[in-house]
Amino acid sequence: MPDRTICLCYRKIIDASSTRPWDKLVWDDSYVEFRLQAQNFNPENRYRSFGEILHYMPGAERLHFLVSGAVTGYVQQLSERMPDILNNLGRHFLRFERFQFELINSDLQDQSKHQVAVNFVSAPLHWHDTVGPFLLVSEATAVPAAGEVLTHLVQLQPFLSIYSIQKPESDASANAG
Template sequence: MPQKVITLCYRKIIDSTATNPWDKFIHEDSFTELKMQSQFYNQEGKHSTFAEIILNVPGSEKLHFLVSAAITGYLQQLNGIIPDVLDNLGRRFLTFENFKFEIINSDLNQIDKHKVAINFFSRPLLWHDSIDQYLLVSAFNKKTTDEIFTNLFQIQPFVSIHAIKNIS
């Protein structure tokens, strides 16, 4: 019987309404970095929004990557655990290998219009079963033949199955 190995994606959106201190630091530091990095692409100061820069300046899509440098230290504080996603027992359990930072929108003159997303991609999980809106998963390990510890969690907004692979 084939088993399914999945990778989940959690999209964490951070804007000026953030109340968590970690989220606030991401918001503020990414805004500061965007203002600094965008100077190269907006030397004449013609554009006041991120969208205008992206639409009018070739190569400016690199700003997503360039600004991400300002938040990597905060991601290291997570110790590889995806924030906000809890299992049925209220524990953070989902680990990540990769992330992608994205600037959703911003106005270089108004921090309250700055909005970013961090897409966290989980380490591979073995998908055992679905129970209503819950997934029963465990860490994927090719060599395990022993008892497997599982996590049951409810699919929540901004969490999706990013990739799926059948194994035998």
């Protein structure tokens, strides 16, 4: 199997049942920011839920972006390491290059209904092979030392997906002609 360059995406969903300290901070601060920003789209307090505001108020899809500012500092604390995703040795190894914040659900009067997602897109990886439920990958920027490239086995799991794939140059040029 030829090496292919891929990016992975991990969708981290955070809600009232989240127990990790980082998750709780994101959940709390994004809810406070949602309530603040929702006032711009719902000044008469006509609508209670994020879904209603989104449905009835023009431009309310901007709330995803407007609320994301409340979590940017927390994402920076991760030092570009994707949370929750470990290699088969139990180590965080997967770097992300970008993230996207998303409001899934919320309620202006009931924080327990607040639910958000942070979608992390990895830095490029070389996908060398698949071993059972594991992808054998290495950093795309890794420079072979003495003919060796350090690799990681990462298990496919819920909310982790191959986001994009880049075919090898020889395949791309063959398809272009």
